[in-house]
Amino acid sequence: MCDLPGTTDEHIPPRAIFPEAKDAEGRNYRIDLITVPSCPDHNTAKSDDDEFLMVSLAGIMATTWAKIRVMSQHD
């Protein structure tokens, strides 16, 4: 990283990949996550990457489930 002081908490893995409580029947999967110190600039810069990762994973999972559904109909 850089030489600036780590004054913010960066979540590893990103919080965005855990569902919000409203989407998980009230269960909060975003507590007690692992964090590392990060300077504000790098923490903010990584947020865009975290969002891209979450959207990419959602797309990959949707495609994979669609393929599995098609394959299971050919039995």
Ligand SMILES: [Zn+2]
């Ligand atoms: Zn930094």
